[in-house]
Every structure is written in structure tokens, then in C-alpha cells.
Amino acid sequence: MSAHTVHTTLPSFADTQTLAQIRKHLDQLVAEARTRAAVYSSYTADMWEQISVSLGGGKLTRPALVVLGYQAFGGVPSKALFDLACAFELLHSALLMHDDVVDRDYVRRGAPTLSAHYRDLAVAAGRNSVDADHAGNSAAIIAGDLLLAEAIKIAGRSAQGLDCEAEVEAAFHRAIAQAGAGELEDLLYSLSQQPATTGEVLRMEELKTAAYSFQLPLQAGALLAGAGKEQAEVLGNVGCQLGIAYQVIDDVLGTFGDPKATGKSVDSDLREAKSTILISLANGQQGFSSQLAHYRAGKSELSDLRRALEESGAEQFARKLAHQLCTSATRSATFLRLPAAAQAMLHECTALILSRSN
Structure with a gap:
């Protein structure tokens, strides 16, 4: 190997x-x-x-x-x-x-x-x-x-043989099920004539990415360590907010990032007409929604759609949304009195999410 x-x-x-x-x-x-x-x-x-x-x-x-x-x-x-x-x-x-x-x-x-x-x-x-x-x-x-x-x-x-065996296994299977549900919603939204709303996109991103990438790894790890079910769910729910913020930034990097840093195309999401957070935020503006309709009908080029998206200010709105989600997550961690170690680690996660470039 x-x-x-x-x-x-x-x-x-x-x-x-x-x-x-x-x-x-x-x-x-x-x-x-x-x-x-x-x-x-x-x-x-x-x-x-x-x-x-x-x-x-x-x-x-x-x-x-x-x-x-x-x-x-x-x-x-x-x-x-x-x-x-x-x-x-x-x-x-x-x-x-x-x-x-x-x-x-x-x-x-x-x-x-x-x-x-x-x-x-x-x-x-x-x-x-x-x-x-x-x-x-x-x-x-x-x-x-x-x-x-x-x-x-x-x-x-x-977790075989441990008291937490059933809960850890359930968390892992939930991660699989929710990721599949989010992927399906992502696909079906891309087929619709109208892009998904911001609320729908955030829910889809919670299912597709936040659950299996943040919420349930945190929750399963806590359960394995002996945390109570309720405590683990609290940590997981805070992680879910961070996971959505992570995906919001991922959407931004997927369209406006540096391919050399991200290692992926900046055209894929736009080419597939995916309902990303950027598209949902920009679609409220008449100029962009008209350009999106033209592109989906094959009447304009990808470069035209990208230019309209840049002019909409969606990137700035998305980054602000990610910041709000991270702030809410860390406040929740303090309010819910999670262990000091957990709070410190979540603050570190927040900084990493908001500063990431890949």
C-alpha cells in the first residue's frame, strides 16, 4: 500500500x-x-x-x-x-x-x-x-x-459490548440515511425550474453534509466516551450548526475559490445548475433570476451566469450567514454548559471554518 x-x-x-x-x-x-x-x-x-x-x-x-x-x-x-x-x-x-x-x-x-x-x-x-x-x-x-x-x-x-453500543450504531446509521436524503434533495432541486429557497438549501445542506460530517461524528464520539444520550445530542446539535456553516463556505469556495487550493472545479456547481446557498441568495434579485432562467434554457453562457452571480453580492451574504451560524453555535455551547474542553474545541472549529480556503 x-x-x-x-x-x-x-x-x-x-x-x-x-x-x-x-x-x-x-x-x-x-x-x-x-x-x-x-x-x-x-x-x-x-x-x-x-x-x-x-x-x-x-x-x-x-x-x-x-x-x-x-x-x-x-x-x-x-x-x-x-x-x-x-x-x-x-x-x-x-x-x-x-x-x-x-x-x-x-x-x-x-x-x-x-x-x-x-x-x-x-x-x-x-x-x-x-x-x-x-x-x-x-x-x-x-x-x-x-x-x-x-x-x-x-x-x-x-462499541461492541459497551453500554453505548446501540446508540453509537444508531448514530452511524443516521449519518448514512441523512446523507442519502440530502443527496436526493440536491439532485431533485437541480431538476426544478426554480432554484430552492434559502431555507430549503440550508435544510438540504444539514442533511447532506452537516449531519454526517459534523453533528454525528461529534455525537458518536461523545457517546463512545460515556456521555449521556442527552449530552451527546446537545453537542451534536451545536456541531450541526457548524456543519451548515462549513457547507456554506464550501459553496462559496466551490464557485469563487482558487482551484489550486480547493483541488476542484469552480464551474461544477454552476454547470449543473445546483441550488447552492449562493444561487438561493442571489435569486431574489430580478437581474440574476432572469440570467439564471436564460442559462437553464440554453440561451446564455456559463460565464454570463458567473458574472451575474458576482454582481449579486451573494458571496458576501453567504460569508455573513456562515459567521452568524458559527456565532450561534458557540453561544449555544456556552448556554448549554457543555464541558469547558468541548467549548474550547468548538471555538477552534469556528475559527477554522471561517478562515478556510480549501
Whole structure:
């Protein structure tokens, strides 16, 4: 298996040593999956090698938040912690594999996706571009399924035999269910003649990203450490607000960010006419809504839509919204009397979210 390096852009929700331990454990889990697959299918073993490459560029945000929730309630580092942390990273990677198919993207984190690898294999085998794209996307769906199955297995064993077993397992399954619901809403909103309202977008982003990326990693980590169900839910709900803020900034970077820093296209969301927070905020202005209708009808270019979005001031409105969400989250953490360690970590999360550029 390829060696992975810890990138300097990793969020500091967990210390460097803990992140290195998570990375090592993740590599071990993937290596074990590859070894098991090699017994019955060399092709599947090769796919796990490609999955390993894809995992190498991750920032480990979700595992770090599992650790944050765990440490906030006095948890001591353990194999159970690293299993649960890695299960959330495997889930994240599974969703990214499928998301690349939905978005028809072949670049992520500045590198070719797994789907691009298998597309290129099809081209090398003499297939035309349509069939090659289909082969790449099919492989990504299969890889996502493999990752999802592995994630469920690892999460299930993390709390096995502990009093919190049922609650941890329920939190992980909720993460999967809500991510799927949010992805479906995102897809259906993109098919509508009218973009979703700001309220609808925020709800969709809560389901699609905030739940599995912030709320439930924090909540599951707290449960694993022995927090009461109510305490863990409080921490999770505060994390949900931070997760929505994170996704709002992600929408901004996905359209106005530097591709060299973000590692992804700034045209994908606009090209797919996705109902991002930027589109919903700008759509209240007549000039932009007319331009959006023209673009969706094929009567204008993507560059025209981008120019109208820039002129709408939506980026500034979105950043202000993210700031408000983060402020609300940290106030809630103080009001609800979460442990001092949890409050300090949440304040750090807020600073990182609002200052991120990738």
C-alpha cells in the first residue's frame, strides 16, 4: 500500500499525533480489506489499491471530530476510538465516490478520481468516450459500495459490548440515511425550474453534509466516551450548526475559490445548475433570476451566469450567514454548559471554518 503523508492543510480539530494514529489505522484497515479481496478477486484487490490512493488526500475532518467529541467527555485513546473515527472517514469516501458520479467530476483534491482511473483503462482498451465514462462511473459506484459496507462493519464493532453500543450504531446509521436524503434533495432541486429557497438549501445542506460530517461524528464520539444520550445530542446539535456553516463556505469556495487550493472545479456547481446557498441568495434579485432562467434554457453562457452571480453580492451574504451560524453555535455551547474542553474545541472549529480556503 502506498505511504500517505499528512498534509499541512489538515484541520487541527485533533493533534498531529492523533491524526497520524488515525491515518495509520486507516491504512491498516484498507490493507486488510485488500488482502481479503485478493483471495477471491485480483481485480477487487486492485480496486482497494485505488481506494487507498483516493483516501490519501483526505483531511481527516470527520475522524478528528469523532476524537473531539470523545475527548470532550474524557475519553482515553483506544482501538474503539480509532475504529469509529476511521468508519466515518470510510463513509465519507464512499459518499465522495458516488458524488463524483452524480456530479460527473473526474478531478478531486487536485488529482484524478478513481472513476477517472477506470475511465482511462477503458480508453486504453479501445472504448469510445461514452462507454469509457460509463465504465469509470460504474467502477466508482462499486468502490463506493465496498467502502460503505466496510464502514458499517467497522462502526458496528467499535462499541461492541459497551453500554453505548446501540446508540453509537444508531448514530452511524443516521449519518448514512441523512446523507442519502440530502443527496436526493440536491439532485431533485437541480431538476426544478426554480432554484430552492434559502431555507430549503440550508435544510438540504444539514442533511447532506452537516449531519454526517459534523453533528454525528461529534455525537458518536461523545457517546463512545460515556456521555449521556442527552449530552451527546446537545453537542451534536451545536456541531450541526457548524456543519451548515462549513457547507456554506464550501459553496462559496466551490464557485469563487482558487482551484489550486480547493483541488476542484469552480464551474461544477454552476454547470449543473445546483441550488447552492449562493444561487438561493442571489435569486431574489430580478437581474440574476432572469440570467439564471436564460442559462437553464440554453440561451446564455456559463460565464454570463458567473458574472451575474458576482454582481449579486451573494458571496458576501453567504460569508455573513456562515459567521452568524458559527456565532450561534458557540453561544449555544456556552448556554448549554457543555464541558469547558468541548467549548474550547468548538471555538477552534469556528475559527477554522471561517478562515478556510480549501
